[in-house]
Amino acid sequence: MNKWYFSRRQLCIPYGLFLVCFVAAPLIVIIYYAFTNGQGRFSIENLSDFFTSPNTIGTLAYSFGVAVVTTCVSLLLAYPIAYILARSKMKHKTAVLLVFIMPMWINFTLRITALKEILTMLEGNLSYYPFLNTVIGMTYDFLPFMILPIYTTLLKLDNSLLEAACDLGADTLRTFVKVTLPLSVPGIISGIVMVFLPSMTNYVVLDMLYNSTYIMGSLIGAYFAAYDWHNGSMIALILLLIILIFTLFTNRYADEENGREVHLSGKENM
Amino acid sequence: MKRRKRCNAGRLLRLSAGLVPAACAAGAAVMGAALGQPATAHAAGKEDVIILRVCNWEEYMDLGEWDEEERIELENGVSILGERPLYKEFEDWYRETYGKEVRVEYSCFGTNEDLYNQLTLGDTYDLVCPSEYMIMKLMAEGQLQPYSEAFYDRENEYNYYVNGVSPYIYRTLSENEINGESWSKYAAGYMWGITGVLYNPEELSAEEASTWMLFHNPAYSRQVTLKDNVRDSYFAALGALKSELLMDDAFVSDMRYQERLGAEMNDVSPETIAAAERLLGEMIDNSYSLETDSGKADMITGKIVANYQWSGDAVYAMDQAQEDDFYLKFAVPQECTNLWFDGWVMLRDGIGGDVQKQQAAEAFVNFLSRSDNAVRNMYYIGYTSSIAGSAGDDTVFEYLNWCYGAEEEDDVIEYPVGYFFSGNNEDEAYVITAAVEQADRQLYAQYPSWEVLQRSAVMEYFDADTNKAINRMWINVRCFNISEVPVGVWLLVLLLVLAALGVRYSNKRVKH
Numbered sequence: 001m002n003k004w005y006f007s008r009r010q011l012c013i014p015y016g017l018f019l020v021c022f023v024a025a026p027l028i029v030i031i032y033y034a035f036t037n038g039q040g041r042f043s044i045e046n047l048s049d050f051f052t053s054p055n056t057i058g059t060l061a062y063s064f065g066v067a068v069v070t071t072c073v074s075l076l077l078a079y080p081i082a083y084i085l086a087r088s089k090m091k092h093k094t095a096v097l098l099v100f101i102m103p104m105w106i107n108f109t110l111r112i113t114a115l116k117e118i119l120t121m122l123e124g125n126l127s128y129y130p131f132l133n134t135v136i137g138m139t140y141d142f143l144p145f146m147i148l149p150i151y152t153t154l155l156k157l158d159n160s161l162l163e164a165a166c167d168l169g170a171d172t173l174r175t176f177v178k179v180t181l182p183l184s185v186p187g188i189i190s191g192i193v194m195v196f197l198p199s200m201t202n203y204v205v206l207d208m209l210y211n212s213t214y215i216m217g218s219l220i221g222a223y224f225a226a227y228d229w230h231n232g233s234m235i236a237l238i239l240l241l242i243i244l245i246f247t248l249f250t251n252r253y254a255d256e257e258n259g260r261e262v263h264l265s266g267k268e269n270m
Numbered sequence: 271m272k273r274r275k276r277c278n279a280g281r282l283l284r285l286s287a288g289l290v291p292a293a294c295a296a297g298a299a300v301m302g303a304a305l306g307q308p309a310t311a312h313a314a315g316k317e318d319v320i321i322l323r324v325c326n327w328e329e330y331m332d333l334g335e336w337d338e339e340e341r342i343e344l345e346n347g348v349s350i351l352g353e354r355p356l357y358k359e360f361e362d363w364y365r366e367t368y369g370k371e372v373r374v375e376y377s378c379f380g381t382n383e384d385l386y387n388q389l390t391l392g393d394t395y396d397l398v399c400p401s402e403y404m405i406m407k408l409m410a411e412g413q414l415q416p417y418s419e420a421f422y423d424r425e426n427e428y429n430y431y432v433n434g435v436s437p438y439i440y441r442t443l444s445e446n447e448i449n450g451e452s453w454s455k456y457a458a459g460y461m462w463g464i465t466g467v468l469y470n471p472e473e474l475s476a477e478e479a480s481t482w483m484l485f486h487n488p489a490y491s492r493q494v495t496l497k498d499n500v501r502d503s504y505f506a507a508l509g510a511l512k513s514e515l516l517m518d519d520a521f522v523s524d525m526r527y528q529e530r531l532g533a534e535m536n537d538v539s540p541e542t543i544a545a546a547e548r549l550l551g552e553m554i555d556n557s558y559s560l561e562t563d564s565g566k567a568d569m570i571t572g573k574i575v576a577n578y579q580w581s582g583d584a585v586y587a588m589d590q591a592q593e594d595d596f597y598l599k600f601a602v603p604q605e606c607t608n609l610w611f612d613g614w615v616m617l618r619d620g621i622g623g624d625v626q627k628q629q630a631a632e633a634f635v636n637f638l639s640r641s642d643n644a645v646r647n648m649y650y651i652g653y654t655s656s657i658a659g660s661a662g663d664d665t666v667f668e669y670l671n672w673c674y675g676a677e678e679e680d681d682v683i684e685y686p687v688g689y690f691f692s693g694n695n696e697d698e699a700y701v702i703t704a705a706v707e708q709a710d711r712q713l714y715a716q717y718p719s720w721e722v723l724q725r726s727a728v729m730e731y732f733d734a735d736t737n738k739a740i741n742r743m744w745i746n747v748r749c750f751n752i753s754e755v756p757v758g759v760w761l762l763v764l765l766l767v768l769a770a771l772g773v774r775y776s777n778k779r780v781k782h
Contacts, residue, residue, distance in 0.1 A: 038734075055749035062750035120573065127492045127558045210559035212498075214748045222748065225383040226500075226741035227390075 030240075033233035046234035056219065056235070063215040066131070067200040070138040071146075074195050075188065077139070078146035082187075083180075086154035097151065104144045112137055112208045119209070130211035137205040145194040153187030154180070189250050197243055319371040320630045323620060324357060325385065325395040327612065328378040330461070332356050332643075332650035342649065344668040352646045360637045364630065367428060372630045381499075389413070389617070396620035397631045401612050403501065403731040405457050408615065409448045410731070414456040415616040421632045431458050431639040433660035437693030438723075439611065446728065453613075458635045459656030461647075462611035463581035464718050464726055465502065466602040468565075468588070473575035476710065479601035482509030484576060485553045494576045495568065496553060498560035500744040502608070505729055506578060507546040507553065508535055509605045516605035516725075528724075531606055535727040538736045547743045554747060566590070569598060580610075581715040582653030588712050589652075597707070600715040602722045609726035611656065614638075641665035654716050658691045667691055667700060674704040674713045681706045687717045695720045 037043040050056045085097055103111060119133055120126055126133055157180065165175040201217035214222065216239050223232030334352040342350040353359075357374040364372045377395075379385040382404040389395075400408070408414050422432050439462060443454035469479040473493075478484060485494055485506060496503055512534055515521055524530055554560065558574045565577040566587040579587070584600045591598045614635045621628050637643060642665055644657035649669075659666045667687075676682045683706050688697030704713050718726075732740055 054752045055746050058750040058752035058754070061752055061755065125492050125558070125573075207498075208564075210561075210564075212554055212557075212560045212748065213750050214745070219745065219749065222741070222745050224387065225381070226737060226744075227383065227386065228738065228741065 030233045030236055033229045034237045035234075037230060043230075046231050047238075049231060050234060050238060059214050059216060059219050062213060063200045063217075066134055066138065066215060067196045069135050070142065070199040071192055071196045073135060073139050074143050074146040075191065078143060078150055078191065079188075082147050082150035082154055086151050086157070097147075100147050101144050103140075108141050109204065109208065111140065112205060115140055116209060126210050130206075130209070130213065133209040134206050134211045137209050138199045138202065141202070141205060142195040142199060146191040149190040149194070150184060150187040153184045157183055185253075189253060193247065193250055197246070200243075201239065319373050320626055321373050321375060322397065322627065322630050322634060323375045323377075323395045324634065325377050325379055325388075325398045327399060328380060330378075330399065330612075330651055331376075331638075332646040334359075342645065342669065342672060344665060344672055346664050346668045348642060348665050348668070350642050350645055350649075350669075352650065356638065356643055356646065357634075360634055363637055364633055368629075368633065370626075370630075372633075374634070389619075394620045395617055396627060397614055397616055397634060399460055399612050399614050402453075402457075402610055402728060405453065405613055405615055406448050406731040408617075409451070409453070409456055413618055415618045415621045415628065416455045417458065417616070417632060418628060420629075421636075428633070428636055430636045430641070430660065431657075434639050434641060434644070434657045434663070435459060436656055436658035436690045438690050439656040441693070442609070442611075442728075443613075457613035457615050458639070460612045460614055460638070461582070461651065461653040462609070462656050463654055463715075464602060464722070465505070465578065465580055465608040465610070466584065466600055466715065467576050468569055468579040468584045468598055468600055469576040470569070470572070471597065471599045476599070476601055479576055479599075480604050481513065482506050482603045482605055483513055484603075485578065486510055486549070486556060488556065490575055491556050492558050493574050494557050494578070495559050495561050495565045495574055496557050496578050498562050500741060501729060502578065503550060503553075503560075503744070504546060504740060505535065505608050507550045508537060508542070509603055510553070511542070511545055511549055512537075513605050522725075528727075531725065532727045535606060535608075536730050538732060538740065540739070543739055543743050547747055550743075550747045570594070570596065572596075581718070582651065584715045585712045586652045588715070597711075599710045600712075601710065602718060602725075604725075606725045606727050607718075607722065609723070609728050613656075645669045670702055670713075670717070674702055674708050676703055676705045676708075683709050685709065685713060685717075686720070689720045689723070690717060 034046060035042055035044065037045060081100060085093060085100075090096065115137060116126070119136065123129055123133075161179055161183070162175055165179045170178065201215065203215050203218035203221070206213070206215060206218065216235065220232050220235050220239075223229070223235065332352045332355070334354040334356070336352045338351070340351070344350070355376075357376045361372055361374060364370065379388065379398075382400050385398060385400055386404060386407070405414075420426070421429065423429055424432055427433075435458070439459045440454065443457060443459060444452045446453050467479045467484060474484075474490065478487065478489075484490065485496060487494075496506065509516070516531070516534065521527065521530065558568070559565075561568070561577075565574070565579065566583055568574045569577045569587050570591045577587075579600075581600070584598075588598045588600065616628065616631050621631065638647070639657050641657060641659040641663050644655040644659075644666055648655050648666075655666070657666060670687065674685075682703050685702045685704050685708065686695050686697075686700065687702060688700040689695040691697070691700040702713065708714065714722075731737075
């Protein structure tokens with residue numbers, strides 16, 4: 001009897017097909033549209049259009065502003081929670097963690113609709129604070145994505161390192177700044193990536209909270225609604241590149257920190 | 271007074287369809303596959319089944335499943351109950367009437383632009399239902415298949431459309447032309463309406479609400495909403511920009527008033543676009559939000575006092591608010607209003623010269639235009655059907671009476687709708703005796719008075735260059751201009767960058 005088994009290469013075929021159909025092919029289409037004009041000829045007009053218009057650059061800046069502020073607020077909120085949860089000796093840690101993660105299980109448009117009512121109660125008229133509301137909405141949406149990675153990194157933290165710092169005479173604050181914080185950087189980085197990138201483009205939150213200013217996502221949509229696929233594709237491509245650069249930068253940083261961790265644990269073994 | 275009672279099942283269905291728009295198309299496809307099977311099995315052979323690919327707005331056709339208590343009993347003896355989706359019932363009707371099998375593949379689109387993009391990407395449909403400007407665009411591009419002569423044969427009793435369409439709608443469709451061809455050759459009216467202002471009479475007067483300047487009125491700053499699409503917003507901006515001219519007595523009493531009004535409301539000169547850009551910027555700053563759907567809920571919950579609204583959605587909002595004893599009203603700006611309609615058009619690529627298929631597509635339009643089906647759609651969707659009913663068939667008018675007719679002798683008005691049903695507004699057969707408040711509520715929104723329609727204008731499609739310019743204008747209005755960034759923020763950014771660099775540099779120094 002012949003035994004059937006798949007080689008590793010064969011196992012890759014389904015994903016490879018997926019990759020070609022849904023990642024590579026659309027990307028090629030986007031690049032094609034980005035560098036052609038209405039007549040189908042090669043053109044870099046779309047590129048220069050983007051960088052010469054104060055409105056598109058302004059949109060980029062605005063999206064960046066929303067994303068940066070959301071990320072900072074999320075980080076400031078998430079770190080203490082993750083720290084307390086990870087370091088505490090509570091019996092039902094997971095249950096408490098669940099409370100923070102649970103909102104993720106509810107459809108996010110529903111959550112934002114509820115948030116809208118709460119904010120209306122607090123502010124009266126939502127239209128006066130579009131930026132603030134957007135940041136609150138985004139933070140509400142993306143906070144769990146910041147808590148989880150930080151929590152996991154802190155959980156993995158080797159207690160003996162903290163004991164060593166203590167033995168060598170460092171007080172609690174010093175231990176935190178010199179040991180805990182640097183070692184949790186990989187978690188922080190992945191948290192930042194997971195919050196920063198979606199908050200640059202998630203225009204549903206803006207729409208639902210009545211912020212009529214476009215961000216990158218809505219700008220792309222506006223161009224497509226005007227049958228201008230060329231400019232729309234170019235902006236999508238620019239956004240893609242920004243995200244790529246951002247990811248490369250953070251990856252390098254995370255690697256650096258990972259290296260240090262390995263280095264440290266190596267020392268310990270000696 | 272009889273109150274319109276909308277079907278709850280339908281409401282739930284529509285709510286869920288609204289939350290998951292994609293489910294609509296998917297659901298229709300699955301249903302089509304599941305229910306279509308037995309019909310196919312009964313047919314002589316697969317090749318005998320005509321497949322009709324229909325693409326319609328979401329929630330824009332009665333999908334049946336009414337409760338028995340929702341049955342509409344009209345005074346002319348007609349009893350209406352939606353049991354199954356209309357497009358499924360069409361399959362049976364077609365088999366009984368023409369002895370042929372047809373299967374409808376029903377799918378939905380979200381916006382006219384989405385539909386156009388889908389067509390450009392190569393999706394083929396036989397019959398679609400876009401708005402007037404998209405019909406014009408498709409007509410101008412030669413994408414549409416004209417209706418056959420048989421479709422306009424008034425002698426054929428199954429030609430419900432040509433026999434039943436309102437004279438007013440038919441005349442509007444016939445009088446407007448693209449490249450020398452009238453719209454009625456390519457389009458069959460489905461639903462129609464106007465744009466206006468839904469307002470809370472406790473907060474502002476009818477006069478204040480009856481002008482496009484309302485959206486620029488500082489007294490209601492941040493309490494009014496605009497529409498989140500370029501065409502409606504541009505129309506409002508034009509109305510406000512030209513407010514003085516449009517209400518000028520000399521202009522209104524001009525012999526060629528309608529023609530001139532149409533020209534003014536289709537003004538796309540660069541200067542006008544630039545002026546509209548400035549004004550729209552101010553109007554948006556003065557508004558609570560730009561919305562497509564949320565304005566109705568915000569009116570009902572009292573977050574806003576006035577809402578730029580399409581007539582059908584206004585009817586829906588007034589119905590909903592009424593359930594909580596909250597009475598909203600509808601006003602039509604004195605300057606002018608946007609007359610719009612959605613119509614069924616056949617696509618040349620889809621039909622592909624197939625005579626049988628075209629006949630089935632035309633039969634589908636006729637089936638939807640049968641007066642009882644028109645009533646079912648009106649009940650389900652809330653918009654106004656283009657169908658008035660053929661001679662001797664008063665079903666649509668009786669439905670209006672069922673909705674709005676008042677019994678009491680006091681506090682009633684005589685509301686003429688003859689312009690719609692017989693083409694003559696003096697026609698005494700078509701006067702509704704309605705409660706007095708209906709003059710500026712649901713009835714007024716659903717069947718605007720003849721006087722209002724005098725100041726209505728159709729907004730035509732923009733050609734490629736104009737479209738680009740107007741959309742650029744809209745994007746400019748919506749985008750955050752980099753020059754608006756305050757100096758303080760720039761300084762803060764600079765400081766943060768310096769701080770970050772400083773931290774990194776000092777870290778390195780410590781290491782070495």
